[in-house]
Amino acid sequence: MPNEISTSSHFRMLQFLGTQRPWLSLYGIRIRPTAPVGSVSSKGFTDSALIHRCLPDELLFEIFLRMSPYTLGRAACVCQKWRYTIRNPTLWRAACLKAWQVSGALENCRIVQSLYKGSWRKMWLQRPRIRTDGLYVSRNTYIRAGIREWNVTNPVHLVCYYRYIRFYPSGKFLYKNSSQKVKEVARCMNFRAAKADSVFRGDFMLTEDL
Structure with missing residues (x-):
């Protein structure tokens, strides 16, 4: 029984070592x-x-x-x-x-x-340019005075919201203010957005292009 196990292990090892791995031939090649x-080369070369x-x-x-x-x-x-x-x-x-x-x-x-x-x-x-492959996100916070209740004096609320802008190469852009995170807003930042999504549209132009 031990001889059969050792023979089987040896066979699997030989099978692994004999496996063709063409990517190994790429190592060490300069x-x-x-x-x-499209350019003209005076010296031929085989890659x-x-x-x-x-x-x-x-x-x-x-x-x-x-x-x-x-x-x-x-x-x-x-x-x-x-x-x-x-x-x-x-x-x-x-x-x-x-x-x-x-x-x-x-x-x-x-x-x-x-x-x-x-x-x-x-x-x-x-040349200065605007990226059109994603969203520009601005995090904004402000303090709002609250209503006095119970024994709390001068309560305040820290309000946080995000401003999202998406630019397009055609000169159009989309704009939205929301307290939602990027993952939720990115779904509706397109020209097919419904009115309930509160996504506004506009045109932009770089100052050097005026």
Whole structure:
């Protein structure tokens, strides 16, 4: 009986060691920098990374084109090839035109040439902008005088409420004052909100775009 147990354990160990684990071949591989998509490289290079062998550069670029600028910043930290590819001006031009679409494409092109030396990425990093992927929350408190009851003299109430603002790239925004927390208010902060939700709408414009 002990011999059978040891034989079975030895067989399971050999089966585990013999399991194919292709990701182990990626350890210790140094990827040399490659030119971005669309550029001319005078020296040929075969990328040894598994994901780059399976995924064409054109498809990788299309994936990056559909990412948000904040996700692109994190993806640029993966490897040198991704960092160089993400520096492609086409990616940042699309992000800038979406973030400042109220100004219009012609005005954005004029600004990037005059203030940012034609760099769309530099424009994204340095030009003031409003984030449109979440809620701005302001916590406000004030003291309100209460009604004197029993032996309590000069009672006061500490009132706390929240001011929620959500901006959209089109120049619209939603506004709501409520004592509810973010989790409850986030559900109704959209243009389909009912009147009972007390969500107000408006238009905004940055001062530099006036």
